[in-house]
Amino acid sequence: MRIVVLAGGIGGARFLRGLRQAAPEADVTVIGNTGDDIHLFGLKVCPDLDTVMYTLGGGIDEEQGWGREGETFRVKEELAAYGVGPEWFGLGDRDFATHIVRTQMLAAGYPLSAVTEALCARWNPGVRLLPMSDDRVETHVAVTLDGERRVVHFQEYWVRLRAAVDAEAVVPVGAEQAKPGPGVLEAIAAADVILFPPSNPVVSVGTILAVPGIREAVAEAGVPVVGLSPIVGGAPVRGMADKVLAAVGVEATAAAVARHYGSGLLDGWLVDTVDAAVVDEVEAAGIRCRAVPLMMTDTEATAAMARAALALAEEVRA
Amino acid sequence: MRIVVLAGGIGGARFLRGLRQAAPEADVTVIGNTGDDIHLFGLKVCPDLDTVMYTLGGGIDEEQGWGREGETFRVKEELAAYGVGPEWFGLGDRDFATHIVRTQMLAAGYPLSAVTEALCARWNPGVRLLPMSDDRVETHVAVTLDGERRVVHFQEYWVRLRAAVDAEAVVPVGAEQAKPGPGVLEAIAAADVILFPPSNPVVSVGTILAVPGIREAVAEAGVPVVGLSPIVGGAPVRGMADKVLAAVGVEATAAAVARHYGSGLLDGWLVDTVDAAVVDEVEAAGIRCRAVPLMMTDTEATAAMARAALALAEEVRA
Structure with missing residues (x-):
């Protein structure tokens, strides 16, 4: 089985470790976000x-x-x-x-x-x-500091400012001119399953999808595309997804993130058991949804999440 | 007193520490060798x-x-x-x-x-x-390795090969096109004394002098130029001066190094007490010469060397 994963940093990496345990024989290609390069x-x-x-x-x-x-x-x-x-x-x-x-x-x-x-x-x-690309893409964030509007590198927003101020806009500078890296479109086209790990939907997965050609390739791959919610109980499990979601006008809820990706892209969506109430709402948006534990407390728990994602993919395919 | 010192690495640096102790009030400008940059x-x-x-x-x-x-x-x-x-x-x-x-x-x-x-x-x-220059100068050494003639960077000759093979030629690549760095000629022209520490006469002081304009400026400064022999008892105190002297056809003796610099450049020359026998030979070549202890065993011994060099400079000037 050929699996393609669009991954950011910590959340993506930990999910991948669970996926490797859940599907040790799978051929996994990771399309990595480079928008936070500095x-x-x-x-x-x-x-x-x-x-x-x-x-x-x-x-x-x-x-x-x-x-x-x-x-x-x-x-x-x-x-x-x-x-x-x-x-x-x-x-x-x-x-x-x-x-x-x-x-x-x-x-x-x-x-x-x-x-x-x-x-x-x-x-x-x-x-x-x-x-995701060999071309330079740099995510910038517009903020107001001491009453002054400034644009800072994503790393400065996240690491120096600790996302303590609102993100007013998030711009993947250079993305529009970037070309997908060698092998990226080919891997997507050859995939049996495409997964969005619980990475940041704006500055990680969103930036990868902002490289012209990648979103279209995922949408047109004709294979199940399944994501895992990075939002649990109305807050990001870690990171500042709520801040950057607000910048793009999306509520920090498991259902809103699914709708943000949209049924044109996403076939299946896993939410945490604490968000079981939103399953119907997501399915009403045309996205198959299941509620399972989504806390990556250890590799075994993470492998269970990966198995649930692959199971949902098979359910979608059937 | 304005002192200009043409310095290589370890020998030059240690001498400078002695000079600072010997003449704490002096205004010291060091023209540093960059030929071993890599x-x-x-x-x-x-x-x-x-x-x-x-x-x-x-x-x-x-x-x-x-x-x-x-x-x-x-x-x-x-x-x-x-x-x-x-x-x-x-x-x-x-x-x-x-x-x-x-x-x-x-x-x-x-x-x-x-x-x-x-x-x-x-x-x-x-x-x-x-x-010595803002332009790139790189000292290369021609050697024969396993029967094959090769040209290696000076650092490769000295650090990797540990100068264990003969240096057949030493070439400061780029020196002919290099310009003296900002302030170099001005410092030489304004000096009261110019010193050559016991640095390598070929790949340290020699490389500095190979930058067009520097040798001429030293020769025409009209102030005492005094050097200290890096060769004591027929061998370099440290380093591979004997190897690179051989490459330029100069014997590894305190007297031969003085003659290599020549009376057109050098006014005074200090040799170690073990080489006292060569004092007359050096003076016969038109260079004032004294024999004093030249082992930089500690800062006090080194300061004594610096004082001897400055005393010889005054003797020359008088």
């Missing part, structure tokens, strides 16, 4: 791709869900001693090596897709990890 | 400039004479895990930060001289450190 200290940092790679490759800091396990911060301390920031982005020494290799390969002319493949050769994530 | 992992590394900066700024690994004190190697270990080398060059985590800042500033368009000034703002070396 240049720091002259280095190209791809937080979502790295979170997927480290999580599936056994190198992740399990507790925080991003960055490397057993990390140290010598380089960052020294950069701060030079007065060079930003200090709010937590790049560790081990992580720096990844960005140094990536930046060096990009400078040598390799596209991000080839660089990602080279990095994965070390981590053996057990999936094929494809950047 | 790009590693996409980063610009300036070993000699950094050794001077770290040594005078209190950040040096005292025992090995280069790199940062209390250094760790997490980044390098991770790079090796990606299969990315070279592994033979010992870049530590703290040191990486310096190269990251430098590379980022160079990429932003700052010349190396401005970058060096910015880095020194942290280290306060107590001297003005000027790269």
Whole structure:
């Protein structure tokens, strides 16, 4: 079975680990969000791709869900001693090596897709990890700070400002001109099932779908497309989905997110058992819906979610 | 008193520390060798400039004479895990930060001289450190390896091959097209004394002098130019001066190095007491010569060397 997953960072990566356990024989292609990529200290940092790679490759800091396990911060301390920031982005020494290799390969002319493949050769994530695009896309967020309207990089919104102010607009800068990365459309066209993990529907899955051609390819693949709600009981399980959903005029509810994707894209939708009451509402929107536990408390619980998603896909297909 | 010093790495840096102690009120400008600069992992590394900066700024690994004190190697270990080398060059985590800042500033368009000034703002070396040139100069060494003639970067000759094979030729690639860095000629013209520390006469001081205009400026400054022999008892105190001297047809003796610089450049020359027998030979070549202890065993011994060099300069001037 060929499964394509459109994944963001922590939520996507953890879901993928459950999926690998639930369907160890499946051929999984991950289309990774690159909209939160950022240049720091002259280095190209791809937080979502790295979170997927480290999580599936056994190198992740399990507790925080991003960055490397057993990390140290010598380089960052020294950069701060030079007065060079930003200090709010937590790049560790081990992580720096990844960005140094990536930046060096990009400078040598390799596209991000080839660089990602080279990095994965070390981590053996057990999936094929494809950047959504080799072109630069950067999610920017409009905010009001001290009465002044400003546009900040998504990482600045999320990491520095901790999403404590409202997101007034979310713009994936460059997405309109971006082309899907090598293999992306082919993988979607060849998929047996397409899954949207409980990643952020705006700045993760939404950004991937904003690359011209990808949304259309998913809609026209002719195979079940099943998503898992990142909203449980009216709030995001983690992250700031509520803030960025508000920016695009979508309520932070499991049902509203399903309608936001829409029945033209989504065939099935899993909501958490606490949201069982919305199942009928989602089905009325033309999307098959089931309520199952959606808390990724451990790999077994996450594998059960993946099995439920695959079961719903078969139900849709039948 | 304005003192200009043409310095390489460890020998130059340690001498400068002695000079600072010997003449704390002096205004010292260091013209640093950049011929051993190298790009590693996409980063610009300036070993000699950094050794001077770290040594005078209190950040040096005292025992090995280069790199940062209390250094760790997490980044390098991770790079090796990606299969990315070279592994033979010992870049530590703290040191990486310096190269990251430098590379980022160079990429932003700052010349190396401005970058060096910015880095020194942290280290306060107590001297003005000027790269010999903002233009790229790279010392290459011709060697025969396994019967095959090859040209390697100086760092590869020295660090990877440990100078274990003969240097057949030493070429400061790019030197002929290089221009002296901002302030270099002005500092030489304004100097009261010019010193050549016991740095390598070929790949350190020789490379600086190979930048068109610098040798002429030193020769025409009209002030005492005094050097200290890096060769003691027929062998370099440290490093591979004997190997690279052979490549340019110069014997590894204190007297031969003085004649190599020549009386057109050099007014005074200090040799070690074990080489007292060559004093007459050097003086016969038109260079005032004294024999004093030249082992930089500690800062006090080094300060005594600096005082001897300054005394010889006054003797020459008188």
